[in-house]
Amino acid sequence: MRHPKEGAPLVASKKASVPIINAGDGGHNHPTQTLTDLLTIHREKGRFNDLTIGFCGDLKFGRTVHSLIEAMSRYKNIKVVLISPVELKLPSYIKHDVLKANNIEYIQTTNLEEVMPTLDILYMTRVQRERFFNEDDYVRLKDSYILTPQKLLTAKEDLCIMHPLPRVNEISTAIDDDKRACYFKQVLNGKFIRMALILKLLGVE
């Protein structure tokens, strides 16, 4: 069930005679996307521990970012790098309840290029025009959070670039053929994970 109201799948699951999969409820959770992201990290990196993960763009409203940070906080030696304009910083309750509660090392910055060399994974998100109070701020900031070949010059050879898609312009198409671009593989992983989930719920071995 995909539903604009938050908690709708939970309500449905209490009444339904068949299993309910939450396929995204409002700005709350998107668990199958998180499973997809985890599968992608596992396939690309072969591990969940010892990773420095950068989250870039809209960290305030991005539910996929919130869920993945929470999921990764279970693992050892995870470092989180939060890259966003001040207006779209990660909500403080996530910093407190998830990062600090699990002793996860994190830094906040507005500058993607500065932290690029440290990253094992770069999770890009859309910076949407409607999130800004005025057009000037949007125009001033939007390009800082667009990934270009130029910005990738200092990145690790085995960086894994992810994005929940659809993309608007935050990743230059010039990067699509770079071997570090994993977002199309991520979509395919999304299909696999949802197939696996449905089979599991149907009781198919």
Next chain:
Amino acid sequence: MIVDAIKNGIVIDHITAGHAMELYSILNLDELDCTVAILKNVPSKKKGKKDIIKIDTLIDVDFDVLGYVDPNITVSIIKEGKVEKKLEMTLPETVTNVLKCKNPRCITSTEQELDHVFKLTDAKRKIYRCIYCESQSK
């Protein structure tokens, strides 16, 4: 000031001074026909001042609500003029229909018959979250 001792009823004691009226309305005590005494700013050894509510009948009190509002409250059940039970309150794991979810995107904002249920997620900081959308209670 003296209020008659009650024979069968409930005494809600050690209420933080000034909060008795809040409990009065949350527990819907206005619907009762019996005598209800509200004592404000009673001198207290422990707290300096406290409020007390005395209810002159045995009613079912929602202890979860009391624990949520003020975990320092004690409740005495009086039977035949004697204290039958004295109960200490604790922060409840969940509270139902005490807090209202204010998130306009929450399913409770459209499905009117749904109970508003909040779960304790951080006992130290007394943080409750809506079980549907996980918004923090305000």
